[in-house]
Amino acid sequence: MFPLTAHHNAIERFAFEGALTTASFYLANMGLLNFKPFTSHTRAISHDIVLDLKVALPARKPRPQRPQRKAVHLPVEIIMHILEAGYFSDEFKPDDQLLRNCALVCRVWSGPAQKLLFRSVTLRDQLAFDSFKLAIDSSSDKGTMLADSVVRMRVVLDHNQPGHLSETSFARAVASCPKLYELGLFIYGRGPSGGCSGIGNDVRDSIVDSTLSRPSPSFSRNTLSRLRLGPRIAALQYGSSCADDEYLFQLLDVWPSVRSLEVRGVPPQLPATASISYSGALEELHMNFQSKPSTDFMNWLLQNSGRSMRILDLEREPSNDLLEHLVGRHASTLExxxxxxxxxxESAAVVGQCEKLKEFRVEHSLGTPLVYKMLPEGIQHVALGVDRDTPLEAVLSMVKTRDELQVLTLQVWEGGLRHPAMPSLKMECAARGIELRITRDVRVFRTMIRGDPVPSVSFPRMKSLSNVQHMRAVSL
Incomplete structure (x- = not known):
């Protein structure tokens, strides 16, 4: 038998140690106890706990495959309509950058975009000609198609620039485009032999013309022969920095088919070798000379145009005698x-002589109001510059009394929109169904009022792709 006291002491000791052990275990697992006096155990027990959070998902049912859609191919006619809608920029010029981007869309778009892109070509140097000649290579169908697409060409012959376009390359470029309608040729610089443009110095041409004396700058025989074998040019734009060259006279001799002529720069002097007169009959003449042209030159140029001249555009202020000579001579046919x-x-009286006039244009804002009273009943388009001092009351009176008037174009200069008569003019045009076109950009104004060099029964003439189709038909 154990003593009762001893028994109780043993039980109390066991209970006390057990409580300490249990408390030590909980405190240690809570991180609140890290010293040994509170536990009777010296061995640490480690626990590895692994949690699996993956949940088994039900197997996905296979989706049925959709039938592949076939690519929709637009007809070439629709693609052409889309490209033609964006052909002109806001300045009424071919948007070459847009056409280049469209040519990179896909193969289906490439052909129509390039065809539109080649309708108007500019050659400024020999490198540009080399690229152009490679593109219109007649040995391929694509090259032939691109060559047939060219209806406008602008050529710069500038001997002052390195790598300038040669005379031979110019002639080859023109001869390679059978449907070329409009040609612009601008000549600058002075060659080492005294020629204003430095052209005609090719080795081949110099051998052919070694025995010929050319005191005035002129095209070689080979160049003229190539040009005669090429297309019939109907519209010619020409500019030169030399007065004694013979280029213009040679070109008009090669192309009596020219009906629209634009000449600018230094007025040409009539050479001694020139024929009695230009054999062709001009329908429209645009002049922008730095000085007054000679009477001999004007008589030579317009000798056979007395009954055909319809459009006269003078970009620089003419003298009274020149205006009387030109307008008075063709007053019965000018439109x-x-x-x-x-x-x-005096100038208003000269304008009043043109009884068949359908279009009258002035760019400057200053002018006599008498001229708007002198315009005939059949006037269809009037274009003028407007500032705060322009006599718009006379223009407003003309709008009210000319039943044939269809379009009024305004080039707004400083203060033009704040003119007191501008609101009344807008209201009157709207009431009578007259189209009112207003621009602040003189470049856009000049492009809008000129149009394409094609025959027209109404004015103003426009720039459009339908005119290009007419150009292609005329060149056939």
Missing amino acids: SLALPSCCSR
Whole structure:
């Protein structure tokens, strides 16, 4: 038998040690106890706990495969309509950058975009000609198609620039485009032999012409022969920095088919070797000379145009005698007349002689209001510059009394929109169904009022791709 006291002491000791052990275990697992006096155990027990959070998902049912859709191919006609809608930029010029981007869309778009892109070509140097010649290679169908697409060409012959376009390359480029309708040729610089443009110095041409004396700059025989074998040019734009060259006279001799002529720069001097007169009959003439042209040159140029001249555009202020000579000579046939300004009663009287006038244009804002009273009943288009001092009351009166008037174009200069008569003019045009076109960009104004060099029964003439189709048909 154990003593009762001893028994109780043993039980109390066991209970006390057990409680300490249990408390030590909980505190240690809670991180609140890290010293040994509270536990009777010296061995640490480690626990590895692994949690599996993955949940088994039900197997996905296979989806039925959709039938592959076939690519939709637009007809070439629709693609052409889309590209033609964006052909002109806001300045009424071919948007070459847009057409280049469209040519990179896909093969189906490439052909129509390039065809539109080649309708108007500019050659400024020999490198540009080399690329152009490679593109219109007649040995391929694509090259032939691109060559047939060219209806406008602008050529710069500048001997002052390195790698300038040669005379031979110019002739080859023109001869390679059978449907070329409009050609612009601009010649600058002075060659080492005294020629203003430095052209005609090719080795081949110099051998052919070694025995010929060419005191005035002119095209070689080979160049003229190539040009004669090429297309019949109907519209020619020409500019030169030399007065004694013979280029213009040679070109008009090669192409009596020219009906629209634009000449600018230095007025040419009539050479001694020139024929009696230009054999062709001009329908429209645009002049922008730095000085007054000679009477001999004007008589030579317009000798056979007395009954055919319909459009006369003078970009620089003419003298009274020149205006009287040109307008008075063709007053019975003129349908369109453009002057820088019309400030005197004398000039207004000259305009009043044109009884068949359908279009009258002035760019400057200053002018005599008398000229708008002198315009005939059949006037269809009037274009003028407007500032705060322009006599718009006379224009407003003309709008009210000319039943044939269809379009009024305004080039707004400083203060033009704040003109007191501008609201009344807008309301009157709207009431009578007259189209009112307003621009602040003189470049856009000049492009809008000129149009394409094609025959027209109404004015203003427009720039459109339908005119290009007419150009292609005429060149056939």
